[in-house]
Amino acid sequence: MNCMHELALMQGILDVVTKNAHSYGLRRITKIKLVIGKLRAVVPDSLEFCFTTLKEDIPLIAQGELEVEIKEIEGSCRRCSHQFLVEGYRFRCPQCQCTDIAVVSGSELYVDYIEGD
Amino acid sequence: MQIKLVSSILGANDTLAAANRELFREKGVFVLNLMSSPGSGKTTILERTIEHLQPQLNIGVIEGDICTARDAERIAQKGVPVVQINTSGACHLDANMIASCLEDLNLDELDLLAVENVGNLVCPAEFDIGEDMKVMVLSVTEGNDKPCKYPLMFRESRALLVNKIDLLPYTNFDMDALEQDVRGINSAIQIFPVSALKDEGVEAWCQWLTQLVRRKREK
Numbered sequence: 573m574n575c576m577h578e579l580a581l582m583q584g585i586l587d588v589v590t591k592n593a594h595s596y597g598l599r600r601i602t603k604i605k606l607v608i609g610k611l612r613a614v615v616p617d618s619l620e621f622c623f624t625t626l627k628e629d630i631p632l633i634a635q636g637e638l639e640v641e642i643k644e645i646e647g648s649c650r651r652c653s654h655q656f657l658v659e660g661y662r663f664r665c666p667q668c669q670c671t672d673i674a675v676v677s678g679s680e681l682y683v684d685y686i687e688g689d
Numbered sequence: 690m691q692i693k694l695v696s697s698i699l700g701a702n703d704t705l706a707a708a709n710r711e712l713f714r715e716k717g718v719f720v721l722n723l724m725s726s727p728g729s730g731k732t733t734i735l736e737r738t739i740e741h742l743q744p745q746l747n748i749g750v751i752e753g754d755i756c757t758a759r760d761a762e763r764i765a766q767k768g769v770p771v772v773q774i775n776t777s778g779a780c781h782l783d784a785n786m787i788a789s790c791l792e793d794l795n796l797d798e799l800d801l802l803a804v805e806n807v808g809n810l811v812c813p814a815e816f817d818i819g820e821d822m823k824v825m826v827l828s829v830t831e832g833n834d835k836p837c838k839y840p841l842m843f844r845e846s847r848a849l850l851v852n853k854i855d856l857l858p859y860t861n862f863d864m865d866a867l868e869q870d871v872r873g874i875n876s877a878i879q880i881f882p883v884s885a886l887k888d889e890g891v892e893a894w895c896q897w898l899t900q901l902v903r904r905k906r907e908k
Contacts (some may be wrong), residue, residue, distance in 0.1 A: 577812045580779060584698040596692050606698075613811055613841050661840040662873045671876030681815075685693045 578618035581681070582626055586633065588683050593632055601636040603687035609643045609678035616640045636688075645678030702816055705784035709791075709819025716796040718749075719902040720804065722818055724842060725826035726835075727808030730852040732760045733885040734826060735803055739767045741895040746800040746902060751790060753782040753807045760805065770794055781812035784819055801902050810835065814842040821905065822846075828853040829860050833867035840874050848879040850894060855884040 589604055604623075608614050620638060627633045645658040649665035650672040656665065663673040697703065713720050725731050732752075739748055750771040752761040761773035772790045774782060782804065794802070804820065806813040814823065825846040827835055830853055836843045843849065849871060851864070864882070871878060879897060883890035 577780065577809075577815070580781065580812060581698060581815075584701070587701070588694070588696050588698060592692065592694055592696065596690075598690070598692075611841055611844065612815070613839065661837060661844075663844075663876065664873065671872070673876075681698050683694045683696045683698065685691050685695075687691045689690055 578614060579622045579626075581614065582619060582622040585623075585683060586626060586630065589686055590630065590632060592683075592686060593688060598686070598688040599632070601633045601686055601688040603637050603639065604633075605639045605641070605684040605686070607641045607643060607680045607682055607684045609680040610645050611675065611678040612681050614681075616642065641684070643677050643680050646676040647673040648676045650674055699816070702784050705788055706817035706819040709784055709787055712791070712796070713802070713819060713821070716799070717906050717908070718796050718799045718802050719905045720802045720818075720820040721898070722804050722806060722813070722820035722823045723826065724806045724810075724813040724823060724846070725808060725828075726810045726831060729808070729826045729828040729831065730885050731805050731808070731826050732763055734850060734852060734883070734891070735764060735805060736767060737885045737888055737891045738803070738895055738898070739764070739769055741891060742801070742899060743767070743769070745899065747798055749794045749796075749799045749802045751782075751787065751794075751802065751804045753786070753805055755780070755807060770799075776807060780807055780809045781816050782806050782818055783816045787818045800906060801898075810839040810842055814845045821901070822848070824848045824850065826850045826852050827867075829856055829862040832860075833863045833870070836867065836870040836874055843871055843874045843878070846875070846878060848881065848894070848897070851880065851882045852885055854882045854889065855887045 593601055623638045647658045648655045649670050651670040652668045654665055654667040664671050723731050748769050750764045752773045756775050758773045761771045764771045772793045774786050774790055823846045825842050881894040
């Protein structure tokens with residue numbers, strides 16, 4: 573099941589990369605850097621597998637490598653504004669015990685940069 | 690050469706979802722995105738929900754499945770308009786799939802559009818389709834450990850229907866532990882224990898849903 577998830581995401585990633593490579597006049601992508609938050613339930617190994625499989629058919633990306641930065645989940649308490657690391661998906665402020673928590677970081681899903689020539 | 694993009698991977702989907710949402714707002718149609726793993730009872734819940742709400746509300750349904758039109762055939766028997774989307778392999782519905790089948794439904798005549806997503810506890814939570822709220826179903830036979838294993842869907846949903854409660858005596862499902870885990874992830878979530886098969890608890894869910902549909906209509 574996870575692999576299907578990563579496959580759909582990787583197709584989205586390669587669309588973004590291809591579009592931008594064309595508009596910047598790149599003929600060869602050497603690196604794609606992704607930032608993904610832990611809330612996204614993305615398995616980096618599955619993502620890497622899908623990348624390796626899909627890039628073979630895209631000459632622009634075939635030689636490229638993938639780097640994934642995983643962001644921890646950070647919350648901000650809507651009552652006392654305390655910012656903290658959310659561990660074990662427990663959205664509870666360690667300072668005032670409030671459970672109304674905004675996600676500050678952890679839901680990222682973007683292409684940070686591409687490298688190529 | 691390094692080119693900084695900071696480009697959202699789901700940006701194209703989010704743009705289409707925003708267009709869907711605007712259309713639903715214009716038409717005053719409340720849209721429900723129903724998600725769960727396969728076999729939890731989404732279609733049976735929809736059947737019961739339609740039976741309860743049909744006298745007061747005009748309901749349409751979009752059925753998402755990898756293949757077959759079996760669920761759509763079941764829903765059509767309830768006398769409501771239904772469109773089947775076959776994703777041919779994709780494990781979730783996206784905003785584009787929803788947009789492409791809207792011309793088959795007369796939105797002017799609907800109060801509530803229920804979208805039954807593809808059975809999967811991961812991907813459907815990632816994709817905005819322009820809905821007013823995500824609701825998920827978890828059946829007691831799946832076990833109460835699912836919130837901690839698949840937190841995103843529980844975090845994204847406004848309501849959780851715990852289905853098949855008639856089977857509780859035959860399982861080791863711990864309702865208190867489930868509630869504690871779910872509230873840890875999403876303190877504002879509404880929890881409705883139901884048995885769609887036996888039509889237990891469905892009334893409370895339907896009353897809550899009706900209020901939300903009416904509120905949107907009045908805006």
